Amino acid sequence: MHFDDKIPIYYQIKTHIYHEIIMGTLQPGEKLPSVRQLALDVTANVNTVQRALSEMIAAGIIDSKRGKGNFVTMDETKITDLKTQLITEQVARAYQQLHALNLSDEEILNSLKHYMTQRGNVE
Amino acid sequence: MHFDDKIPIYYQIKTHIYHEIIMGTLQPGEKLPSVRQLALDVTANVNTVQRALSEMIAAGIIDSKRGKGNFVTMDETKITDLKTQLITEQVARAYQQLHALNLSDEEILNSLKHYMTQRGNVE
DNA sequence: AATAGTGTAATAGGGAAATAGAACACTAGT
DNA sequence: ACTAGTGTTCTATTTCCCTATTACACTATT
Structure with missing residues:
Protein backbone atom coordinates (compact mmCIF):
# COMPACT_ATOMS: atom_id res chain seq x y z
CA MET A 1 0.00 0.00 0.00
CA HIS A 2 1.18 3.45 -0.88
CA PHE A 3 1.57 5.85 2.04
CA ASP A 4 1.86 9.62 2.12
CA ASP A 5 4.66 10.24 4.56
CA LYS A 6 3.05 13.53 5.58
CA ILE A 7 0.09 11.75 7.18
CA PRO A 8 0.18 9.09 9.93
CA ILE A 9 -0.07 5.57 8.57
CA TYR A 10 -2.82 4.54 11.01
CA TYR A 11 -4.90 7.40 9.65
CA GLN A 12 -4.38 6.34 6.04
CA ILE A 13 -5.32 2.76 6.88
CA LYS A 14 -8.52 4.01 8.47
CA THR A 15 -9.37 6.05 5.38
CA HIS A 16 -8.59 3.11 3.14
CA ILE A 17 -10.92 0.75 4.99
CA TYR A 18 -13.62 3.41 5.12
CA HIS A 19 -13.40 3.65 1.34
CA GLU A 20 -13.75 -0.10 0.98
CA ILE A 21 -16.85 -0.06 3.16
CA ILE A 22 -18.41 2.82 1.25
CA MET A 23 -17.62 1.32 -2.13
CA GLY A 24 -19.18 -1.95 -1.02
CA THR A 25 -15.98 -3.93 -1.37
CA LEU A 26 -16.67 -4.65 2.28
CA GLN A 27 -20.37 -5.36 2.79
CA PRO A 28 -22.38 -4.70 5.98
CA GLY A 29 -21.83 -7.53 8.44
CA GLU A 30 -18.84 -8.84 6.51
CA LYS A 31 -15.80 -10.03 8.40
CA LEU A 32 -12.59 -8.13 7.85
CA PRO A 33 -9.28 -9.92 7.40
CA SER A 34 -7.62 -10.59 10.74
CA VAL A 35 -5.46 -7.81 12.17
CA ARG A 36 -2.38 -9.89 11.44
CA GLN A 37 -3.45 -10.42 7.85
CA LEU A 38 -4.33 -6.74 7.43
CA ALA A 39 -0.90 -5.85 8.74
CA LEU A 40 0.64 -8.01 6.03
CA ASP A 41 -1.71 -6.62 3.36
CA VAL A 42 -0.78 -2.99 3.97
CA THR A 43 2.78 -3.77 5.11
CA ALA A 44 2.40 -2.14 8.48
CA ASN A 45 2.62 -3.33 12.06
CA VAL A 46 -0.22 -5.03 13.91
CA ASN A 47 -0.28 -2.23 16.46
CA THR A 48 -0.64 0.38 13.74
CA VAL A 49 -3.54 -1.54 12.20
CA GLN A 50 -5.06 -1.95 15.63
CA ARG A 51 -4.91 1.77 16.23
CA ALA A 52 -6.79 2.42 13.00
CA LEU A 53 -9.38 -0.22 13.91
CA SER A 54 -9.81 1.22 17.40
CA GLU A 55 -10.94 4.52 15.97
CA MET A 56 -13.36 2.85 13.59
CA ILE A 57 -14.72 0.75 16.46
CA ALA A 58 -15.15 3.87 18.57
CA ALA A 59 -16.99 5.46 15.64
CA GLY A 60 -19.36 2.50 15.51
CA ILE A 61 -18.47 1.51 11.96
CA ILE A 62 -16.68 -1.69 12.97
CA ASP A 63 -17.91 -4.23 15.50
CA SER A 64 -15.11 -6.04 17.26
CA LYS A 65 -15.69 -9.57 18.55
CA ARG A 66 -12.82 -10.93 20.58
CA GLY A 67 -11.74 -14.33 19.39
CA LYS A 68 -13.91 -14.10 16.27
CA GLY A 69 -12.86 -11.07 14.28
CA ASN A 70 -13.77 -7.55 13.23
CA PHE A 71 -16.99 -7.00 11.31
CA VAL A 72 -18.49 -4.18 9.31
CA THR A 73 -21.54 -2.77 11.10
CA MET A 74 -24.93 -4.10 10.05
CA ASP A 75 -26.37 -0.62 10.54
CA GLU A 76 -26.46 0.71 6.98
CA MET B 1 -2.60 30.05 13.42
CA HIS B 2 -4.67 26.89 13.28
CA PHE B 3 -2.70 23.71 12.64
CA ASP B 4 -3.87 20.30 11.51
CA ASP B 5 -2.00 17.93 13.80
CA LYS B 6 -1.98 15.30 11.04
CA ILE B 7 0.39 17.38 8.90
CA PRO B 8 3.83 18.74 9.88
CA ILE B 9 3.70 22.37 11.00
CA TYR B 10 6.58 23.43 8.76
CA TYR B 11 4.58 22.16 5.81
CA GLN B 12 1.48 24.10 6.81
CA ILE B 13 3.50 27.27 7.27
CA LYS B 14 4.91 26.84 3.79
CA THR B 15 1.45 26.41 2.31
CA HIS B 16 0.19 29.43 4.23
CA ILE B 17 2.90 31.72 2.91
CA TYR B 18 2.46 30.37 -0.60
CA HIS B 19 -1.20 31.31 -0.39
CA GLU B 20 -0.34 34.83 0.73
CA ILE B 21 2.00 35.23 -2.21
CA ILE B 22 -0.53 33.93 -4.70
CA MET B 23 -3.35 36.03 -3.29
CA GLY B 24 -1.09 39.08 -3.52
CA THR B 25 -1.11 39.75 0.20
CA LEU B 26 2.62 39.43 -0.27
CA GLN B 27 3.70 41.23 -3.45
CA PRO B 28 6.69 40.32 -5.66
CA GLY B 29 9.84 41.79 -4.15
CA GLU B 30 8.16 42.46 -0.84
CA LYS B 31 10.02 41.77 2.37
CA LEU B 32 8.60 39.11 4.66
CA PRO B 33 8.43 39.59 8.41
CA SER B 34 11.63 38.43 10.10
CA VAL B 35 11.89 34.76 10.98
CA ARG B 36 11.52 35.66 14.64
CA GLN B 37 8.43 37.73 13.98
CA LEU B 38 6.95 35.02 11.77
CA ALA B 39 7.54 32.54 14.57
CA LEU B 40 5.51 34.77 16.88
CA ASP B 41 2.80 35.29 14.24
CA VAL B 42 2.13 31.61 13.72
CA THR B 43 3.06 30.58 17.28
CA ALA B 44 5.76 28.19 16.21
CA ASN B 45 9.47 27.93 16.76
CA VAL B 46 12.06 29.87 14.76
CA ASN B 47 13.61 26.63 13.57
CA THR B 48 10.27 25.37 12.30
CA VAL B 49 9.71 28.60 10.39
CA GLN B 50 13.23 28.40 9.05
CA ARG B 51 12.60 24.92 7.76
CA ALA B 52 9.53 26.11 5.87
CA LEU B 53 11.49 29.05 4.44
CA SER B 54 14.38 26.80 3.41
CA GLU B 55 12.09 24.83 1.13
CA MET B 56 10.62 27.97 -0.40
CA ILE B 57 14.11 29.33 -0.95
CA ALA B 58 15.14 26.07 -2.60
CA ALA B 59 12.06 26.33 -4.81
CA GLY B 60 13.11 29.82 -5.88
CA ILE B 61 9.98 31.53 -4.58
CA ILE B 62 11.77 33.30 -1.74
CA ASP B 63 15.08 35.15 -2.00
CA SER B 64 17.04 35.11 1.22
CA LYS B 65 19.44 37.96 1.98
CA ARG B 66 21.51 37.39 5.09
CA GLY B 67 21.33 40.34 7.44
CA LYS B 68 18.55 41.99 5.44
CA GLY B 69 15.60 39.63 5.30
CA ASN B 70 13.58 37.26 3.14
CA PHE B 71 11.93 38.59 0.02
CA VAL B 72 9.28 37.34 -2.37
CA THR B 73 10.83 36.65 -5.76
CA MET B 74 10.58 39.39 -8.39
CA ASP B 75 10.07 36.72 -11.04
CA GLU B 76 6.32 36.76 -11.51
C1' DA C 1 -8.10 -31.04 26.92
C1' DA C 2 -5.50 -29.38 23.15
C1' DT C 3 -4.70 -26.47 19.36
C1' DA C 4 -5.14 -22.84 16.11
C1' DG C 5 -7.01 -18.51 15.04
C1' DT C 6 -8.92 -14.46 16.66
C1' DG C 7 -8.67 -9.46 19.20
C1' DT C 8 -6.08 -6.86 22.84
C1' DA C 9 -2.44 -4.98 25.57
C1' DA C 10 2.22 -3.96 27.22
C1' DT C 11 7.04 -3.19 26.67
C1' DA C 12 11.23 -1.46 24.48
C1' DG C 13 13.59 0.93 20.80
C1' DG C 14 14.26 3.92 16.63
C1' DG C 15 13.20 8.00 13.97
C1' DA C 16 11.05 12.39 12.60
C1' DA C 17 9.01 16.75 14.06
C1' DA C 18 8.97 20.42 17.08
C1' DT C 19 10.70 23.06 20.84
C1' DA C 20 14.06 25.90 23.57
C1' DG C 21 18.25 28.09 23.81
C1' DA C 22 22.59 29.60 22.33
C1' DA C 23 25.80 31.02 19.11
C1' DC C 24 27.48 32.66 14.62
C1' DA C 25 27.40 35.66 10.15
C1' DC C 26 26.00 39.62 7.87
C1' DT C 27 23.79 44.50 7.19
C1' DA C 28 22.48 49.02 8.35
C1' DG C 29 22.24 52.96 11.23
C1' DT C 30 24.31 55.53 15.00
C1' DA D 1 33.52 50.98 16.78
C1' DC D 2 29.08 49.94 18.51
C1' DT D 3 24.46 48.25 18.49
C1' DA D 4 20.28 46.35 16.82
C1' DG D 5 18.08 43.64 13.54
C1' DT D 6 18.50 40.33 10.20
C1' DG D 7 19.30 35.04 8.42
C1' DT D 8 21.68 30.68 9.74
C1' DT D 9 23.35 26.79 12.33
C1' DC D 10 23.98 23.76 16.24
C1' DT D 11 22.85 21.00 20.43
C1' DA D 12 19.71 19.07 23.67
C1' DT D 13 15.14 17.57 24.94
C1' DT D 14 10.38 16.17 24.32
C1' DT D 15 6.64 14.08 21.99
C1' DC D 16 4.41 11.30 18.66
C1' DC D 17 4.45 7.61 15.26
C1' DC D 18 5.94 3.23 14.02
C1' DT D 19 8.04 -1.12 14.68
C1' DA D 20 9.19 -5.55 16.91
C1' DT D 21 8.19 -8.76 20.26
C1' DT D 22 5.79 -10.92 23.70
C1' DA D 23 2.05 -12.04 26.32
C1' DC D 24 -2.82 -12.40 27.47
C1' DA D 25 -8.05 -13.23 26.57
C1' DC D 26 -11.49 -15.36 24.00
C1' DT D 27 -13.68 -18.60 20.34
C1' DA D 28 -14.15 -22.57 17.58
C1' DT D 29 -12.62 -27.00 16.09
C1' DT D 30 -10.71 -31.32 16.86
Whole structure:
Protein backbone atom coordinates (compact mmCIF):
# COMPACT_ATOMS: atom_id res chain seq x y z
CA MET A 1 0.00 0.00 0.00
CA HIS A 2 1.18 3.45 -0.88
CA PHE A 3 1.57 5.85 2.04
CA ASP A 4 1.86 9.62 2.12
CA ASP A 5 4.66 10.24 4.56
CA LYS A 6 3.05 13.53 5.58
CA ILE A 7 0.09 11.75 7.18
CA PRO A 8 0.18 9.09 9.93
CA ILE A 9 -0.07 5.57 8.57
CA TYR A 10 -2.82 4.54 11.01
CA TYR A 11 -4.90 7.40 9.65
CA GLN A 12 -4.38 6.34 6.04
CA ILE A 13 -5.32 2.76 6.88
CA LYS A 14 -8.52 4.01 8.47
CA THR A 15 -9.37 6.05 5.38
CA HIS A 16 -8.59 3.11 3.14
CA ILE A 17 -10.92 0.75 4.99
CA TYR A 18 -13.62 3.41 5.12
CA HIS A 19 -13.40 3.65 1.34
CA GLU A 20 -13.75 -0.10 0.98
CA ILE A 21 -16.85 -0.06 3.16
CA ILE A 22 -18.41 2.82 1.25
CA MET A 23 -17.62 1.32 -2.13
CA GLY A 24 -19.18 -1.95 -1.02
CA THR A 25 -15.98 -3.93 -1.37
CA LEU A 26 -16.67 -4.65 2.28
CA GLN A 27 -20.37 -5.36 2.79
CA PRO A 28 -22.38 -4.70 5.98
CA GLY A 29 -21.83 -7.53 8.44
CA GLU A 30 -18.84 -8.84 6.51
CA LYS A 31 -15.80 -10.03 8.40
CA LEU A 32 -12.59 -8.13 7.85
CA PRO A 33 -9.28 -9.92 7.40
CA SER A 34 -7.62 -10.59 10.74
CA VAL A 35 -5.46 -7.81 12.17
CA ARG A 36 -2.38 -9.89 11.44
CA GLN A 37 -3.45 -10.42 7.85
CA LEU A 38 -4.33 -6.74 7.43
CA ALA A 39 -0.90 -5.85 8.74
CA LEU A 40 0.64 -8.01 6.03
CA ASP A 41 -1.71 -6.62 3.36
CA VAL A 42 -0.78 -2.99 3.97
CA THR A 43 2.78 -3.77 5.11
CA ALA A 44 2.40 -2.14 8.48
CA ASN A 45 2.62 -3.33 12.06
CA VAL A 46 -0.22 -5.03 13.91
CA ASN A 47 -0.28 -2.23 16.46
CA THR A 48 -0.64 0.38 13.74
CA VAL A 49 -3.54 -1.54 12.20
CA GLN A 50 -5.06 -1.95 15.63
CA ARG A 51 -4.91 1.77 16.23
CA ALA A 52 -6.79 2.42 13.00
CA LEU A 53 -9.38 -0.22 13.91
CA SER A 54 -9.81 1.22 17.40
CA GLU A 55 -10.94 4.52 15.97
CA MET A 56 -13.36 2.85 13.59
CA ILE A 57 -14.72 0.75 16.46
CA ALA A 58 -15.15 3.87 18.57
CA ALA A 59 -16.99 5.46 15.64
CA GLY A 60 -19.36 2.50 15.51
CA ILE A 61 -18.47 1.51 11.96
CA ILE A 62 -16.68 -1.69 12.97
CA ASP A 63 -17.91 -4.23 15.50
CA SER A 64 -15.11 -6.04 17.26
CA LYS A 65 -15.69 -9.57 18.55
CA ARG A 66 -12.82 -10.93 20.58
CA GLY A 67 -11.74 -14.33 19.39
CA LYS A 68 -13.91 -14.10 16.27
CA GLY A 69 -12.86 -11.07 14.28
CA ASN A 70 -13.77 -7.55 13.23
CA PHE A 71 -16.99 -7.00 11.31
CA VAL A 72 -18.49 -4.18 9.31
CA THR A 73 -21.54 -2.77 11.10
CA MET A 74 -24.93 -4.10 10.05
CA ASP A 75 -26.37 -0.62 10.54
CA GLU A 76 -26.46 0.71 6.98
CA THR A 77 -27.53 4.13 8.23
CA LYS A 78 -24.13 4.54 9.83
CA ILE A 79 -22.47 3.72 6.53
CA THR A 80 -24.62 6.19 4.63
CA ASP A 81 -23.85 8.86 7.21
CA LEU A 82 -20.16 8.07 6.97
CA LYS A 83 -20.24 8.46 3.21
CA THR A 84 -22.00 11.79 3.44
CA GLN A 85 -19.56 12.97 6.06
CA LEU A 86 -16.47 11.99 4.07
CA ILE A 87 -17.80 13.58 0.89
CA THR A 88 -18.64 16.81 2.65
CA GLU A 89 -15.23 16.92 4.29
CA GLN A 90 -13.46 16.42 0.97
CA VAL A 91 -15.54 18.94 -0.93
CA ALA A 92 -15.26 21.53 1.84
CA ARG A 93 -11.52 21.15 2.17
CA ALA A 94 -10.93 21.33 -1.57
CA TYR A 95 -13.19 24.35 -1.90
CA GLN A 96 -11.52 26.20 0.93
CA GLN A 97 -8.06 25.45 -0.41
CA LEU A 98 -8.93 26.69 -3.88
CA HIS A 99 -10.81 29.67 -2.49
CA ALA A 100 -7.67 30.51 -0.51
CA LEU A 101 -5.85 30.61 -3.84
CA ASN A 102 -8.16 33.43 -4.86
CA LEU A 103 -10.34 31.39 -7.23
CA SER A 104 -13.97 32.32 -7.63
CA ASP A 105 -16.69 29.68 -7.49
CA GLU A 106 -16.85 29.71 -11.26
CA GLU A 107 -13.09 29.33 -11.62
CA ILE A 108 -13.11 26.44 -9.18
CA LEU A 109 -15.79 24.67 -11.22
CA ASN A 110 -13.93 25.32 -14.43
CA SER A 111 -10.67 23.98 -12.99
CA LEU A 112 -12.44 20.80 -11.99
CA LYS A 113 -14.16 20.42 -15.36
CA HIS A 114 -10.88 21.03 -17.11
CA TYR A 115 -9.21 18.38 -15.01
CA MET A 116 -11.98 15.92 -15.81
CA THR A 117 -11.74 16.40 -19.56
CA GLN A 118 -7.96 16.16 -19.48
CA ARG A 119 -8.22 13.00 -17.48
CA GLY A 120 -10.93 11.63 -19.72
CA ASN A 121 -8.80 12.04 -22.82
CA VAL A 122 -5.80 10.27 -21.37
CA GLU A 123 -7.58 7.08 -20.39
CA MET B 1 -2.60 30.05 13.42
CA HIS B 2 -4.67 26.89 13.28
CA PHE B 3 -2.70 23.71 12.64
CA ASP B 4 -3.87 20.30 11.51
CA ASP B 5 -2.00 17.93 13.80
CA LYS B 6 -1.98 15.30 11.04
CA ILE B 7 0.39 17.38 8.90
CA PRO B 8 3.83 18.74 9.88
CA ILE B 9 3.70 22.37 11.00
CA TYR B 10 6.58 23.43 8.76
CA TYR B 11 4.58 22.16 5.81
CA GLN B 12 1.48 24.10 6.81
CA ILE B 13 3.50 27.27 7.27
CA LYS B 14 4.91 26.84 3.79
CA THR B 15 1.45 26.41 2.31
CA HIS B 16 0.19 29.43 4.23
CA ILE B 17 2.90 31.72 2.91
CA TYR B 18 2.46 30.37 -0.60
CA HIS B 19 -1.20 31.31 -0.39
CA GLU B 20 -0.34 34.83 0.73
CA ILE B 21 2.00 35.23 -2.21
CA ILE B 22 -0.53 33.93 -4.70
CA MET B 23 -3.35 36.03 -3.29
CA GLY B 24 -1.09 39.08 -3.52
CA THR B 25 -1.11 39.75 0.20
CA LEU B 26 2.62 39.43 -0.27
CA GLN B 27 3.70 41.23 -3.45
CA PRO B 28 6.69 40.32 -5.66
CA GLY B 29 9.84 41.79 -4.15
CA GLU B 30 8.16 42.46 -0.84
CA LYS B 31 10.02 41.77 2.37
CA LEU B 32 8.60 39.11 4.66
CA PRO B 33 8.43 39.59 8.41
CA SER B 34 11.63 38.43 10.10
CA VAL B 35 11.89 34.76 10.98
CA ARG B 36 11.52 35.66 14.64
CA GLN B 37 8.43 37.73 13.98
CA LEU B 38 6.95 35.02 11.77
CA ALA B 39 7.54 32.54 14.57
CA LEU B 40 5.51 34.77 16.88
CA ASP B 41 2.80 35.29 14.24
CA VAL B 42 2.13 31.61 13.72
CA THR B 43 3.06 30.58 17.28
CA ALA B 44 5.76 28.19 16.21
CA ASN B 45 9.47 27.93 16.76
CA VAL B 46 12.06 29.87 14.76
CA ASN B 47 13.61 26.63 13.57
CA THR B 48 10.27 25.37 12.30
CA VAL B 49 9.71 28.60 10.39
CA GLN B 50 13.23 28.40 9.05
CA ARG B 51 12.60 24.92 7.76
CA ALA B 52 9.53 26.11 5.87
CA LEU B 53 11.49 29.05 4.44
CA SER B 54 14.38 26.80 3.41
CA GLU B 55 12.09 24.83 1.13
CA MET B 56 10.62 27.97 -0.40
CA ILE B 57 14.11 29.33 -0.95
CA ALA B 58 15.14 26.07 -2.60
CA ALA B 59 12.06 26.33 -4.81
CA GLY B 60 13.11 29.82 -5.88
CA ILE B 61 9.98 31.53 -4.58
CA ILE B 62 11.77 33.30 -1.74
CA ASP B 63 15.08 35.15 -2.00
CA SER B 64 17.04 35.11 1.22
CA LYS B 65 19.44 37.96 1.98
CA ARG B 66 21.51 37.39 5.09
CA GLY B 67 21.33 40.34 7.44
CA LYS B 68 18.55 41.99 5.44
CA GLY B 69 15.60 39.63 5.30
CA ASN B 70 13.58 37.26 3.14
CA PHE B 71 11.93 38.59 0.02
CA VAL B 72 9.28 37.34 -2.37
CA THR B 73 10.83 36.65 -5.76
CA MET B 74 10.58 39.39 -8.39
CA ASP B 75 10.07 36.72 -11.04
CA GLU B 76 6.32 36.76 -11.51
CA THR B 77 6.51 33.78 -13.82
CA LYS B 78 7.57 31.64 -10.88
CA ILE B 79 4.54 32.83 -8.93
CA THR B 80 2.20 32.08 -11.81
CA ASP B 81 3.71 28.63 -12.17
CA LEU B 82 3.36 28.05 -8.45
CA LYS B 83 -0.29 28.97 -8.56
CA THR B 84 -0.94 26.63 -11.45
CA GLN B 85 0.89 23.86 -9.67
CA LEU B 86 -1.00 24.28 -6.40
CA ILE B 87 -4.36 24.44 -8.15
CA THR B 88 -3.66 21.31 -10.12
CA GLU B 89 -2.52 19.48 -7.02
CA GLN B 90 -5.64 20.44 -5.10
CA VAL B 91 -8.05 19.60 -7.89
CA ALA B 92 -6.36 16.29 -8.59
CA ARG B 93 -6.30 15.26 -4.96
CA ALA B 94 -9.93 16.20 -4.37
CA TYR B 95 -11.02 14.44 -7.54
CA GLN B 96 -9.16 11.26 -6.69
CA GLN B 97 -10.51 11.22 -3.14
CA LEU B 98 -14.09 11.64 -4.31
CA HIS B 99 -13.61 9.19 -7.16
CA ALA B 100 -12.36 6.68 -4.57
CA LEU B 101 -15.71 7.12 -2.82
CA ASN B 102 -17.37 5.82 -5.95
CA LEU B 103 -18.67 9.17 -7.18
CA SER B 104 -19.00 9.73 -10.92
CA ASP B 105 -17.73 12.92 -12.54
CA GLU B 106 -21.24 14.26 -12.59
CA GLU B 107 -21.83 13.46 -8.94
CA ILE B 108 -18.57 15.15 -8.00
CA LEU B 109 -19.60 18.29 -9.84
CA ASN B 110 -23.03 18.23 -8.23
CA SER B 111 -21.55 17.78 -4.75
CA LEU B 112 -19.37 20.83 -5.33
CA LYS B 113 -22.22 22.91 -6.73
CA HIS B 114 -24.39 21.89 -3.82
CA TYR B 115 -21.70 22.90 -1.37
CA MET B 116 -21.32 26.27 -3.08
CA THR B 117 -25.04 27.08 -2.95
CA GLN B 118 -25.26 26.00 0.67
CA ARG B 119 -22.29 28.15 1.50
CA GLY B 120 -23.63 31.03 -0.51
CA ASN B 121 -26.89 31.09 1.42
CA VAL B 122 -25.23 31.10 4.80
CA GLU B 123 -23.03 34.11 4.21
C1' DA C 1 -8.10 -31.04 26.92
C1' DA C 2 -5.50 -29.38 23.15
C1' DT C 3 -4.70 -26.47 19.36
C1' DA C 4 -5.14 -22.84 16.11
C1' DG C 5 -7.01 -18.51 15.04
C1' DT C 6 -8.92 -14.46 16.66
C1' DG C 7 -8.67 -9.46 19.20
C1' DT C 8 -6.08 -6.86 22.84
C1' DA C 9 -2.44 -4.98 25.57
C1' DA C 10 2.22 -3.96 27.22
C1' DT C 11 7.04 -3.19 26.67
C1' DA C 12 11.23 -1.46 24.48
C1' DG C 13 13.59 0.93 20.80
C1' DG C 14 14.26 3.92 16.63
C1' DG C 15 13.20 8.00 13.97
C1' DA C 16 11.05 12.39 12.60
C1' DA C 17 9.01 16.75 14.06
C1' DA C 18 8.97 20.42 17.08
C1' DT C 19 10.70 23.06 20.84
C1' DA C 20 14.06 25.90 23.57
C1' DG C 21 18.25 28.09 23.81
C1' DA C 22 22.59 29.60 22.33
C1' DA C 23 25.80 31.02 19.11
C1' DC C 24 27.48 32.66 14.62
C1' DA C 25 27.40 35.66 10.15
C1' DC C 26 26.00 39.62 7.87
C1' DT C 27 23.79 44.50 7.19
C1' DA C 28 22.48 49.02 8.35
C1' DG C 29 22.24 52.96 11.23
C1' DT C 30 24.31 55.53 15.00
C1' DA D 1 33.52 50.98 16.78
C1' DC D 2 29.08 49.94 18.51
C1' DT D 3 24.46 48.25 18.49
C1' DA D 4 20.28 46.35 16.82
C1' DG D 5 18.08 43.64 13.54
C1' DT D 6 18.50 40.33 10.20
C1' DG D 7 19.30 35.04 8.42
C1' DT D 8 21.68 30.68 9.74
C1' DT D 9 23.35 26.79 12.33
C1' DC D 10 23.98 23.76 16.24
C1' DT D 11 22.85 21.00 20.43
C1' DA D 12 19.71 19.07 23.67
C1' DT D 13 15.14 17.57 24.94
C1' DT D 14 10.38 16.17 24.32
C1' DT D 15 6.64 14.08 21.99
C1' DC D 16 4.41 11.30 18.66
C1' DC D 17 4.45 7.61 15.26
C1' DC D 18 5.94 3.23 14.02
C1' DT D 19 8.04 -1.12 14.68
C1' DA D 20 9.19 -5.55 16.91
C1' DT D 21 8.19 -8.76 20.26
C1' DT D 22 5.79 -10.92 23.70
C1' DA D 23 2.05 -12.04 26.32
C1' DC D 24 -2.82 -12.40 27.47
C1' DA D 25 -8.05 -13.23 26.57
C1' DC D 26 -11.49 -15.36 24.00
C1' DT D 27 -13.68 -18.60 20.34
C1' DA D 28 -14.15 -22.57 17.58
C1' DT D 29 -12.62 -27.00 16.09
C1' DT D 30 -10.71 -31.32 16.86
